[in-house]
Amino acid sequence: MAEIRRPxxxxxxxxxxxxxxxxxxxxxxxxxLNRPRAGSADTQATxxxxxxxxTLGKPDEKALLKARADAEAQSEEPVEARMExxxxxxxxxxxxxxxxxxxxxxxxxxILLSGFGAALATIFLFKPQPVGVSVIFLTVISxxxxxxxxxxxxxxxxxxxWLNPFPFNSKEHLAIIVMSSSASGVANATxxxxxxxxxxxxxxxxxxxxxxxxxxxxxxxxxxxxxxxSLVYPGKMLWPSVLPLSALVETxxxxxxRMAKRxxxxxxxxxxxxxxxxxxxxxxxxxxxxxxFCLANQKSLLFTNIFGGAAGxxxxxxxxxxxxxxxxxxxxxxxxxxxxxxTFVGYILCIVLFCGLYYGNVWNAKKFPxxxxxxxxxxxxxxxxxxxxxDHILNxxxxxxxxxxxxxxxxxxxxxxxxxxxxxxxxxTASIVHVILFNPDVIRHALPGLGKLKQWALxxxxxxxxxxxxxxxxxxxxxxxxxxxxMLAYSEVPNWxxxxxxxxxxxxxxxxxxxxxxxxxxxxxxxxxxxxxxFSLILGAMSGLLGFHAPISTLVQLxxxxxxxxxxxxNMYFVLFGSSTQGQALYLVSHLKLGQYGKLSPRCTFxxxxxxxxxxxxxxxxxxxxxxxxxxxxLLSIQGTNVFxxxxxxxxxSNAIAFGALADKxxxxxxxxSWVVLALPVGFLVPLPFYAAHRMWPKAGFDYIVTPAVSxxxxxxxxxxxxxxxxxxxxALFVQLWVRKRYPKWFLKYNYILAAAISGxxxxxxxxxxxxxxxxxxKAVVFPPYWGNNYQTGNVDFCAKNPALRRHK
Numbered sequence: 001m002a003e004i005r006r007p008x009x010x011x012x013x014x015x016x017x018x019x020x021x022x023x024x025x026x027x028x029x030x031x032x033l034n035r036p037r038a039g040s041a042d043t044q045a046t047x048x049x050x051x052x053x054x055t056l057g058k059p060d061e062k063a064l065l066k067a068r069a070d071a072e073a074q075s076e077e078p079v080e081a082r083m084e085x086x087x088x089x090x091x092x093x094x095x096x097x098x099x100x101x102x103x104x105x106x107x108x109x110x111i112l113l114s115g116f117g118a119a120l121a122t123i124f125l126f127k128p129q130p131v132g133v134s135v136i137f138l139t140v141i142s143x144x145x146x147x148x149x150x151x152x153x154x155x156x157x158x159x160x161x162w163l164n165p166f167p168f169n170s171k172e173h174l175a176i177i178v179m180s181s182s183a184s185g186v187a188n189a190t191x192x193x194x195x196x197x198x199x200x201x202x203x204x205x206x207x208x209x210x211x212x213x214x215x216x217x218x219x220x221x222x223x224x225x226x227x228x229x230s231l232v233y234p235g236k237m238l239w240p241s242v243l244p245l246s247a248l249v250e251t252x253x254x255x256x257x258r259m260a261k262r263x264x265x266x267x268x269x270x271x272x273x274x275x276x277x278x279x280x281x282x283x284x285x286x287x288x289x290x291x292x293f294c295l296a297n298q299k300s301l302l303f304t305n306i307f308g309g310a311a312g313x314x315x316x317x318x319x320x321x322x323x324x325x326x327x328x329x330x331x332x333x334x335x336x337x338x339x340x341x342x343t344f345v346g347y348i349l350c351i352v353l354f355c356g357l358y359y360g361n362v363w364n365a366k367k368f369p370x371x372x373x374x375x376x377x378x379x380x381x382x383x384x385x386x387x388x389x390x391d392h393i394l395n396x397x398x399x400x401x402x403x404x405x406x407x408x409x410x411x412x413x414x415x416x417x418x419x420x421x422x423x424x425x426x427x428x429t430a431s432i433v434h435v436i437l438f439n440p441d442v443i444r445h446a447l448p449g450l451g452k453l454k455q456w457a458l459x460x461x462x463x464x465x466x467x468x469x470x471x472x473x474x475x476x477x478x479x480x481x482x483x484x485x486x487m488l489a490y491s492e493v494p495n496w497x498x499x500x501x502x503x504x505x506x507x508x509x510x511x512x513x514x515x516x517x518x519x520x521x522x523x524x525x526x527x528x529x530x531x532x533x534x535f536s537l538i539l540g541a542m543s544g545l546l547g548f549h550a551p552i553s554t555l556v557q558l559x560x561x562x563x564x565x566x567x568x569x570x571n572m573y574f575v576l577f578g579s580s581t582q583g584q585a586l587y588l589v590s591h592l593k594l595g596q597y598g599k600l601s602p603r604c605t606f607x608x609x610x611x612x613x614x615x616x617x618x619x620x621x622x623x624x625x626x627x628x629x630x631x632x633x634x635l636l637s638i639q640g641t642n643v644f645x646x647x648x649x650x651x652x653x654s655n656a657i658a659f660g661a662l663a664d665k666x667x668x669x670x671x672x673x674s675w676v677v678l679a680l681p682v683g684f685l686v687p688l689p690f691y692a693a694h695r696m697w698p699k700a701g702f703d704y705i706v707t708p709a710v711s712x713x714x715x716x717x718x719x720x721x722x723x724x725x726x727x728x729x730x731x732a733l734f735v736q737l738w739v740r741k742r743y744p745k746w747f748l749k750y751n752y753i754l755a756a757a758i759s760g761x762x763x764x765x766x767x768x769x770x771x772x773x774x775x776x777x778x779k780a781v782v783f784p785p786y787w788g789n790n791y792q793t794g795n796v797d798f799c800a801k802n803p804a805l806r807r808h809k
Contacts, residue, residue: 086238086243086748087235087238087243087481087483087597088235088482088483089748090243090247090748090752091243091246091247091250091483091597092250092254093482093483093485093486094486095486095487095489095599096599097489097490097599099169099170099171099172100165100166100169100171100172101169101171101172101174101175101600101601101604102175102604103165103172104162104163104164105146105149105150105153105163105164105168105172106172106175106176106179106608107611108149109142109145109146109149109176110142110175110176110179110180110608110611110612111179111611111615112145113138113141113142113145113176113179113180113183114179114180114182114183114184114611114612114615114616114619115183115615115619116138116141116180117133117138117180117181117183117184117616118183118184118186118615118616118617118618118619118620118623119619119622119623120133120184120763120766120767120770121133121183121184121185121186121616121620122186122190122619122620122623122624122627123623123627123770124186125186125190125191125194125624125648126627126631126635126644126645126646126648126649127644127645133181133184133185133763134330134759134760134762134763135177135181135184135245136244136245136248136330136755136756136757136759136760136763137759137760137762137763137764138176138177138180138181138184139173139177139245139248139249139252139756139760140248140270140756140760142173142176142177142180143168143173143252146168146172146173146176147168149164149168150164150167150168169253170249170250170252170253170598171598171599171600171604173249173252173253174249174594174595174598174600175600175604175605175608176608177245177249177594178591178594178595178600178605178608178609178612179608179609179611179612180612181591181612182587182591182608182609182610182611182612182613182616183612183613183615183616183619184616185583185584185587185616186620187213187216187217187580187616187617187620188216188575188576188579188580188583189209189212189213189216189217189576189580189617189620190213190620190621190624191576191648191649191652192212192572192573192576192652193209193212193621193624194624194628194649195572195649195652195653195656196569196572197625197628198628198632198635198636198646198649198653199390199391199653200391200398200569202516202569204515204516206621208512208515208516209621210617210618210621211508211511211512212509212512212516213617213618213620213621214505214508214613214614214617215505215506215508215509215512216509216576216577216580216581216584217580217584217613217616217617218501218504218505218508218584218610218613219502219505219506219509219529219532219577219580219581219584220532220536220580220581220582220583220584220585220586220587220588221498221501221502221505221584221585221588221606221609221610221613222498222499222501222502222503222505223498223502223532223533223536223581223582223584223585224498224536224584224585224586224588224589224592225493225495225497225498225499225501226495226498227536227537227540227585227589228589228592230442230537230540230541231442231537231540231541231544231586231589231593232484232589232592232593232596233480233481233484234441234480234481235480235481235482235484236439236544236545237481237541237544237545237593238336238544238545238547239543239544239547239590239593239594240334240335240336240339240546240547241331241334241543241547241590242590242593242594242597243334243752244330244333244334244752244753244755244756244759245594245756246594246597246598246752247752247753247756248266248752248753248756249598250598251263251266251753261749262749262750262753265750265753265754265757266753266756266757267757268757269754269757269758269761270757270760270761271761272761273325273757273758273760273761273762274760274761274762274764274765275761275765276325276761277324277325277326277761277762277765277766278765278769280323280324280326281324281326281765281766281769282769282773282774282783283783283788283789284788284789285310285788285789285790285796286310286787286788286789286790286796286797286798287323287324288310288322288323288324288327288721288723288724288796288797289308289309289310289317289320289321289322289721289723289724289796289797290320290321290322290323290723290797291303291307291308291309291310291317291319291320291321291723291797291798291799292319293306293307293319294307294308294795294797294798294799294800295797295798298798298799298800299800300800301800301802303799303800304370304795304799304800304801304802305355305358305370306318306351306355307319307320307799308320308723308795308797308799309322309721309722309723309724309725309797310322310721310723310795310796310797310799311721311795311796311797312645312647312719312720312721313369313371313372313373313645313647313719313720314371314721314722314795314797314799315370315371315722315799316350316351316354316355316717316722317717317721317722317723317724317725317726318351318726319726320722320723320724320726320797321723321727322721322723322724322725322726322727322728323724323727324724325758325761325762326762326766327721327723327724328724328727328728328731329724329728330755330756330758330759331547331728331732332728332729332731332732332735333732333735333751333752333754333755333758334547334751334752334755335546335547335548335732336546336547337736337737338546338704338706339546339547339548339706339709340729340732340733340736341704342705342706342709342710342713343548343709343710343712343713343716343729344729344733345710345713346709346710346711346712346713346714346716347713347716347717347725347726347729349710349713349714350713350714350715350716350717351717353419353714353715354370354415354416354419354717354718357415357416357419358370358415358416362415363412363413363415363418363672363673364412365414365415366382367380367381367382367412368380368385368412368413368414368415369385369414369802369804369805370414370416370802371414371416371417371717371718371719372385372414372416372417373414373417373647373650373651373654373718373719374387374388374414374650374654375387375388375390375411375412375413375654375657375658376388376411376412376413376414377389377408377409377411377412378409378410378411378412380412381804382804383803383804384804385804385805388408388411388412388657389408390411390568390653390657392404392407392408393405393408393661394568394661397519398519398567398568398569399519399566399567399661400566400567400568400661400662405662405665410662410665410666410672411657411658411662411666412672413654413658413673416715416717416718417651417654417718417719418673418676419714419715419718420715420716420718420719421554421655421673421676421715422673422675422676422679422715423679423711423712423713423714423715424550424551424554424555424712424715425554425555425558425676425677425679425680425683426679426680426682426683426686426711426712426714427550427683427708427709427711427712428535428550428552428554428555428680428683428708429679429680429681429682429683429684430683430684430686430687430707430708430711431538431539431542431549431550431708432538432683432684433683433684433685433686433687433688434542434687434706434707434708435538435541435542437687437688437691438687438691438703439541439545442537442541481596483596483597483599484596486599487596487599487601487602490601490602490603491601491602491603492602492603493602493603493606497606501610506525506526506529509525509577510522510525513525513573518569518570518572518573519567519569519570519573520564520567520569520570520573520574521564521570524560524563524564524570524573524574525573525574525577527559527563527574528556528560528574528575528576528577528578528581529577529578529581531552531556531559531578532552532556532577532578532579532580532581532582532585533581533582533585535552535555535582536581536582536585536586539552539582539586540585540586540589542708543586543590544589544593546706546709548706548708548709548712549586549708550708550711550712551579551583552578552579552582553575553578553579553655554655554676555680556574556575556578556579557571557574557575557655557656557659557660558659558663558667558676558677558680559574559578560574560575560578560659560660561659561660561663561664561667562663564660565663565664566660566661567660567661568656568657568659568660568661569656569660570660571656571659571660571661572652572653572656572660575652575655575656588606588609591605591609592605627644631644634646635649635650636650644774647719647720651719683711686707686711687707687708690702690703690705690707691703723797735747735751739751
């Protein structure tokens with residue numbers, strides 16, 4: 001029998017007896033969608049309706065004006081200081097359980113957009129500033145397609161009842177979003193396969209490559225099921241990045257008359273941004289970063305390093321004016337102020353740190369580029385960068401050859417990249433202590449799930465046993481999200497579903513690593529999965545609370561190097577299963593939160609995400625093969641162009657060589673980059689002074705300091721296009737300190753819709769220009785050179801280009 005979940009008393013205005021059958025889950029209860037929420041737009045609409053009708057049923061203009069003024073005055077109250085309150089204030093907790101997401105439309109549109117999103121995401125992997133595919137963009141397109149199908153498809157007869165049974169609804173829409181966005185997250189195995197092709201000449205059979213992609217993705221889903229109680233159900237787990245999407249879906253599907261202004265606002269901004277984005281993307285790339293310092297002195301490499309940033313790995317972008325929404329992003333509209341302020345402090349300190357390292361010649365920094373992810377030979381000079389010949393130190397089994405290493409010598413990093421590795425490790429261990437000290441309930445909620453895993457390992461038959469009922473009713477638990485309480489009418493995904501996914505993925509991954517000859521042993525795979533599971537809880541808490549977490553790839557590489565040693569390709573696969581599992585676990589968790597906000601049943605969310613992942617893996621492989629074949633030379637160059645760059649793959653491969661083959665010789669105590677490892681124990685200590693100060697002076701605000709965020713941003717500018725970072729922070733501070741406090745009503749109604757519109761318009765133009773004129777489908781069509789693009793003389797922001805970048809081997 002399906003697990004029975006009793007809905008709380010507060011989810012409906014009237015209750016009926018729960019109908020239970022042995023054939024499936026109970027029928028969800030009807031909810032009165034017309035019941036207004038306190039302080040919401042629904043309340044205002046109800047007040048206006050009641051006040052404008054006379055006893056004869058005719059509008060009373062005086063009463064209408066008075067009621068409207070009263071409603072406006074009541075609604076112009078400050079936005080709650082606690083971010084979790086915003087989710088209840090800005091999003092409806094009502095549900096209509098009669099809406100059906102299991103339709104032909106949902107599957108058809110989901111499949112089409114999964115292919116589209118996966119292709120676009122893979123393209124972005126090879127961009128100078130890698131960005132993800134905006135879920136907002138997929139939301140808009142799926143909404144248009146869904147309504148078009150509802151208008152065009154037949155509605156009568158057997159065919160009509162199957163193809164078009166009712167108008168396109170919000171739950172169909174959410175199911176499509178979950179499926180397409182699952183496909184639009186590039187599988188980390190794509191990095192491994194691209195690096196093998198570009199640097200090692202290894203090209204596994206396409207079918208094995210697909211299985212590798214799938215196993216690395218699905219492993220995370222098996223982990224995610226045991227984190228729901230800690231990362232999805234509590235109200236404090238806001239998941240800020242999900243708010244704009246939830247607000248947009250609600251706007252699109254609620255009463256059109258009530259949402260008319262928001263609807264018009266969204267499409268106006270969407271179209272304006274889409275048209276504008278053609279300028280920085282193609283016609284006038286100088287808008288990516290306007291540097292007045294470089295315009296004043298176009299021959300100074302000092303100015304390039306500090307004030308440049310419109311091209312990949314160009315400079316720090318200090319005081320540059322970035323006007324390209326692709327790089328500014330929309331996080332400024334939804335990230336908590338606490339996250340923004342802490343990361344801004346890290347950004348400022350990053351500029352100081354990088355300049356100090358380079359111009360202080362720490363780690364012989366001046367012999368190598370200011371920003372780069374490559375490995376360099378010790379023969380490099382400030383005027384001649386010599387790429388390290390990694391193939392010279394590996395034998396035919398891709399393992400370290402000690403005699404060849406003695407002849408070639410040890411490689412070196414750019415100081416900025418070494419610093420990035422160090423601060424990333426600092427942030428990881430600081431995250432562990434920060435969550436334990438400032439949010440201990442996250443760990444406490446996870447203990448039952450961890451205990452269940454132990455029970456399953458000792459007694460596999462217990463996997464299929466029915467779960468015990470909680471001691472406290474979810475309806476009475478004040479820590480739970482009100483949106484979650486509204487979802488209690490739906491059956492949850494059984495724990496054994498996640499267990500089967502986990503087991504199946506481990507078996508598939510084990511087969512792949514031996515068929516591909518990855519040199520990773522089976523026990524190395526299991527160790528990687530365990531490490532990833534451990535960090536999924538900590539980093540998931542950071543994402544749910546603050547919308548931020550540091551990647552664990554550097555730490556996993558260090559642990560893999562210690563466990564495996566001398567095997568760079570094995571280290572690649574260890575990182576794949578160590579960090580990818582964690583990433584996919586949090587991806588599913590964020591989708592579960594999206595479904596919770598939109599009242600999409602957990603089983604539907606789970607099913608559509610699995611389907612999207614399978615489709616996305618196959619598309620990832622096809623597009624990666626095309627780009628790495630057509631753009632090979634650019635992907636292997638140090639700086640790349642403002643259109644394509646191999647920095648992600650370069651960094652992945654460089655770290656695999658440094659950590660996988662040479663970790664003891666480069667990172668051990670007393671070696672050149674020993675502080676990369678020493679940052680780990682130091683990170684455990686970083687939050688302690690602030691926690692002690694908070695306990696002594698609880699009202700002083702020391703709990704507002706998020707040391708993991710500050711630590712990670714100490715190395716944030718090590719790659720990519722940095723000219724827009726300052727603009728991101730300026731915009732974020734304006735939105736959170738001015739708009740949110742001065743115009744709270746506007747903030748709640750339009751802020752997340754604005755973020756959605758900007759993302760959607762930008763993504764549309766980026767996709768079109770990438771394929772139409774920027775060479776993703778073959779030959780690029782270059783816009784005629786003039787002052788707005790500066791293609792002929794150097795960087796598009798007129799900053800001097802280092803001659804050594806053109807002469808490197």
